[in-house]
Amino acid sequence: MDVRSTIGRHVLAELHGCDAEILNDPERLRPLMLQAAERAKAHVIGEVTRRYAPQGVTCLLVLAESHFSLHTWPEARYAAADFYTCGSLLPELALELLRDGLMATRFDLLSVERGRPEAPPFKIQGR
Amino acid sequence: MDVRSTIGRHVLAELHGCDAEILNDPERLRPLMLQAAERAKAHVIGEVTRRYAPQGVTCLLVLAESHFSLHTWPEARYAAADFYTCGSLLPELALELLRDGLMATRFDLLSVERGRPEAPPFKIQGR
Numbered sequence: 001m002d003v004r005s006t007i008g009r010h011v012l013a014e015l016h017g018c019d020a021e022i023l024n025d026p027e028r029l030r031p032l033m034l035q036a037a038e039r040a041k042a043h044v045i046g047e048v049t050r051r052y053a054p055q056g057v058t059c060l061l062v063l064a065e066s067h068f069s070l071h072t073w074p075e076a077r078y079a080a081a082d083f084y085t086c087g088s089l090l091p092e093l094a095l096e097l098l099r100d101g102l103m104a105t106r107f108d109l110l111s112v113e114r115g116r117p118e119a120p121p122f123k124i125q126g127r
Numbered sequence: 128m129d130v131r132s133t134i135g136r137h138v139l140a141e142l143h144g145c146d147a148e149i150l151n152d153p154e155r156l157r158p159l160m161l162q163a164a165e166r167a168k169a170h171v172i173g174e175v176t177r178r179y180a181p182q183g184v185t186c187l188l189v190l191a192e193s194h195f196s197l198h199t200w201p202e203a204r205y206a207a208a209d210f211y212t213c214g215s216l217l218p219e220l221a222l223e224l225l226r227d228g229l230m231a232t233r234f235d236l237l238s239v240e241r242g243r244p245e246a247p248p249f250k251i252q253g254r
Contacts, residue, residue, distance in 0.1 A: 006203045012137065012239060014248045046175040048189050060187050060194055062175050067185065071193050071211065073242070076133045080241050082209070084198065108248035110239065112139060114207050115200070121141045121235035126249060 006115035008066060008086035013095040015079040017105030023072040023079055026050075026057050032101040033059045037068050040094035042085070065089055070098065079104070086115065133242035135193060135213035140222040142206040144232030150199040150206055153177075153184045159228040160186045164195050167221035169212070192216055197225065206231070213242065 022028050030049050037044050046062030055075055061068040066084035068091075073079070079102055083091035092109065099107045113123035149155050157176050164171050173189030182202060188195040193211035195218075200206070208225055210218035219236065226234045240250035 006200045006205050008198075008207065010139065010207075010209070012241070012249065014241065014243075016244075046177050046185075046187075048173040048175055048187070050173050050189050052191070058173075058189050058194065060173075060175070060189055060196075062177050062185050062187055064179070066198050066207075067187055067196055069187075069194055069196075069211070071135075071213070073133045076242075076244075078133050078242060080135065080137075080193075080211070082137070082211070084196070084207070084209070086198070110249045110251075112237065114139070114141065115203075115205060116141075117143075117203075122139065122237045122253060124237075124251065 005086050008084055008114040009091065010082065010084045010112045010114050011091040011095060012110045013081040014108040015081065015099055015102055015104035016077065018077045018079055018102040020074040020077050022102055023074040024055050024057065029057050029059050029070060029072065032098065033061055033068065033070055036094035036097040037061055037063065039097045040089045040091055042068065042089050068094065132213050135211055135241040136218065137209065137211045137239045137241050138218040138222060139237045140208040141235040142208065142226055142229055142231035143204065145204050145206055145229040147201040147204050149229055150204065151182050151184065151201040156184050156186050156197060156199065159225065160188055160195065160197055163221035163224040164188055164190065166224045167216045167218055169195065169216050195221065
């Protein structure tokens with residue numbers, strides 16, 4: 001599939017101070033994730049959403065370009081996301097849409113280059 | 128759910144020099160992933176496996192403790208995995224089983240602490 005190359009970018013996002021109600025509602029999180037994936041121009045080819053007891057949600061999207069995940073902890077107003085792309089997508093756009101949709105007050109990203117044929121195995125950029 | 132805490136550990140694995148045939152076979156990768164998850168004492172509560180055209184496979188497991196993903200590039204004998212756990216699992220055990228099952232000749236791990244209530248947002252350990 002021509003959108004896939006071994007060189008990938010794996011962006012991890014920390015989202016603090018989010019809206020607890022949204023974080024606990026799969027009916028809002030799933031469309032938000034799909035919208036965010038679309039914003040990054042990703043192609044969703046599979047998905048799983050699960051709600052935990054007593055609270056929290058996981059939403060995983062399989063992309064033609066790899067994956068996009070969200071895990072939420074409503075009790076801590078915290079969510080963790082990661083976006084792995086091996087195409088020319090812009091995962092930051094998806095994660096920023098997630099930040100806005102979850103109303104996060106603190107938002108941190110870490111970008112890790114993956115699939116490097118030579119050392120060092122991981123090339124990291126924080127911001 | 129008591130196995131979940133906001134503090135999590137996200138371990139990224141790079142697997143080079145793998146067996147190309149195995150990397151292209153979802154019928155072998157899916158059971159390998161399930162076995163690896165079990166080795167880490169993870170609880171699988173959802174899953175998606177997709178095969179790409181012309182080659183490559185993605186397998187995503189939703190865990191009670193977060194997620195475990197695998198993306199493969201048979202043409203480059205390369206696979207990328209990540210294991211996010213917010214419980215007391217040992218993701219390294221799962222990733223080492225994956226390394227052996229895929230017959231990787233190069234194996235690198237990066238461990239990122241997630242969900243930290245205070246700065247720095249990401250605490251990283253390579254090896």
